[in-house]
Amino acid sequence: MATIERESHVESPPWPARVHDWLTTVDHKKLGIMYVALAMGFLIIGGIEALLIRWQLMWPESRIFGQDTPTLFNQLFTLHGTTMVFLVGMPVLIGMANYLVPLMIGARDMAFPRLNALGLWTTLFGGLVLYLSFLTPGGPPAIGWFAYAPLTGHTFARDVGTDLWAMGLLVSGVGTIGAGVNFLATILAMRAPGMTLGKVPFFVWTILWTSVQILLAIPPLTAALIMVVLDRQLGAHFFDAANGGSPYLWQHLFWFFGHPEVYILILPVFGIISEVIPVFSRKVLFGYEFMAAATMGIAFIAMGVWAHHMYCVGLARTVDIYFAAASLLVSIPTGIKMFNWLATMYGGRIRFTAPMLFAIGFLAMFLIGGLTGIMLAVAPVDFQVSDTYFVVGHFHFTLIGGTLFGVFAGIYYWYPKVTGRMLSETLARWQFWLLLVGFLLTFGPMHVSGVLGMPRRIYTYLPDRGWDVWNQISTIGALIQAPSYLIFVWNLMASLRSGPPAGDDPWDAWTLEWATTSPPPPYNFEEVPTVRSRRPLWDFKHPDDPDWKYEG
Amino acid sequence: MSEPPSEALDPRKVGMLAFLVSEAAFFGTLIATFLFFLRPIRSGEPNPRDAFDIPLVLLSTFCLLLSSATIHQAHKSLLRGWRWAFLGWWATTMVLGIIFLGGTALEWSSLIQEKQLTISRNLLGSCYFTLVGFHAAHVSVGVVMLAVVLLLAMRDVVTPQQSLGAELVSWYWHFVDGVWVVVFAVVYVVAR
Amino acid sequence: MAEPSNPQGNVELPAATVWPLVLAAGLALAGLGLATSALLSVVGLALMVTAVVGWVAELLPGRGHVAVPLAGVERRPVPVKPLPGRVEQLRPGMPGHRFRLPEKVHPISAGIRGGLVGGLLMPIPALTYGITSGHGPWLPINLLAGLLLPRVETQTLAELEQFQWTLFLVACGIHVVISLTIGLLYGVLLPTVPAFPGAQLLAGGLILPAMWTGASYGLMGVLNPALREHVHWPWYVVSQLVFGVAAAIVVVRTERVAVAPIVGRELPPAPREDRA
């Protein structure tokens, strides 16, 4: 398109002005890009930590860092988990939603643009506070990402690293809550004329319910973290069993946050998949109403299942049964979604371009993670494999096979809108297959070593346990995965200059963001369009056969 | 910016409500923790039955509840364009909030100095000071917001046409009062 | 399209501001200071206060917004082109893309009948096994009841060969429910099988029974330990295949009915004006 050529002739301002521009911006699009860039940076850091962990576990009785190996290993898995959940998963999804929600609903910006900027910066500074622990004498925290008491107590964690962990999460939590408030206000009160709540793009619908979960789940974490800080700094006794406190309370509070958190990390991805699959199957999303209800159902059920992470602390039998039953209930709405995606593809004219490739990868991989999740929800099974590598395998299938594959699908889908350039399909294919093979090799065998009894978080193991070969396959898989991420980052950066121009609507898609230029102007839309159906662009393109004729 | 028509949702109102929901989840956690640790206290340690000075607390509770009524009056006056009534009721609300904070300060100093109840003394101290402390912090933030609105109103920035800011502050104030009712019930009634 | 841009060709947007960045930095410093040195906290708090004051000032009417001019004409979006008659068709010869798949389905009664016929024929190989093996006809029936009833696996073989009322009734119940369920599933699934001759029979008579037989081979130790202990796999497989073939034949032979077509309405929904 001519627009891109012309852009390069416009003189770009000197770099200090551009930096100032990005630091002070309140534009939801720039903030969204920075959120995603931040997440990619931390993804690489967290990935390096994961590689070190895998390298240490490659051979039995190895000590890749010499004498310090046990401590360093504990610090690595703590940072890896915390980074991936709080500094990669949430920021990348919040960032994508930031970019897309106003465009999809025909708004000029988020409801609270300055609050939006605050959210980005608190996430960044929260992450920096956490990583500053590398400069302290005791080094980073060594408490695991769920930081069970009494590990966080002063007795067991005398160094300042644990305080910085709590502070970092508190600071970034402020930004997350701000984002939740902002999304709710934007989605509920700033939609284009005619776009009723039943007509919002599905991604927007999932962000609505993600925000509800953010508002209900993050504040309890904030409160619990404050209690940790009070215990450590002012000598309070919340989690201090010696003085009547209760480590068990921490588990309840943490998982009351922690379980909804996994849905905060997956619901937006369900939304991405529900945008990609219809466009690349050339069909309407099958059963929108059922999908919408299932999203709501998941959001509600997810608030009442947290103790399935705690079967092994010895809950009462009735409590076990309740939480097992409630957790199994989640599989019903999730199953509805799976079948509806398949039904959307069924009979469609599928285009196997990069976004669809990753979407199909998501369907297959998340299915496996979902099924092992059902196994783990059953208390007796959990008694056997809790805190083993089976659990590690399970949640990596949901977080990489689910969240990350979905995020890649989304980035391949919307990158042309954000930059005005297409990403390279060849590189996308290399990335996809390396990632898929490496991912299966890394996390598949973990189910086996878990069933064989290998506990998670041990820094090494004896050679006679029969765990060696499974660990070696895992590590080789990690080495195969690693280049796929580099290919992705390379693709993102190289295509910025040399990707083919995308035009306004490269995929012949149907939601409002494709009606404006790529990249969109600061104000998104000159005129806010009137919406009559869930696929406004379809209606404009095919006035003889519009969707509104068929929607209730 | 022009005010949207009255029947449409205003993003600022939705945002305030969403924020208050998250605040409710926060206080809910602190209150649940307080209740979780309700158990007999070793003899000789400060306990809820004789540590708390109920008349003082009742007085400051009365002030806080009254302030909900006064801020309601203030908002009504603002909408009717009664500038001085609005300023008067609004300032009264602020004074009542400050009295409440003063009551909390008195209570804390007597607890710490006379009853030797501190945050590190026992679990009652940990729970009590955290819960009541965070509530007091919210009241303080509320007082600051009341002061800002009062200043702006005196400079004629808050008018019947531009009353949304004042209304949102009043929502926050009502919420903080409501939380106090629950805190009062839990700390001074149930815990005994 | 509604809502024309304002007459000056400007759009009012919130102005760039540094205060969110400063507030976040202050918050992080204050937190860092709590864990390290109070001096940092003081600096952090000072930054926070400054930032909040600056932020509030921008919320005042008339401030904090800028008018952004519209992009040059050459950088406006390409108008969405209406392409009447260009609806992408899912399959040649179809009137449009709005049809339900599969186009024709079996009536629900077909599934029920398939399940019943399969369910009636399936006991023949099972009972044949019981009688020819010398265990008698009741063993397979009692074993089936072990799917639901606890402690069946603790009975001795001699006990299991006897007729037992409860086991008999429970087994009959299980048999009817499972037969009907699978029959109904056949009614739904078989029309979705690719349309080449014999494909439906192959799917219903062989592939699906093979799948659930494989699954039950893996899971039977958990679901029904009694059956696992005494089952004779060749006969077990034969009974599953008999069910599958019978049910598939019945379902496939039923006349398929066309799915109700999707009909659109003529008038557009009145747009609900959320904003003026």
Ligand SMILES: [Cu+2]
């Ligand atoms: Cu969970």
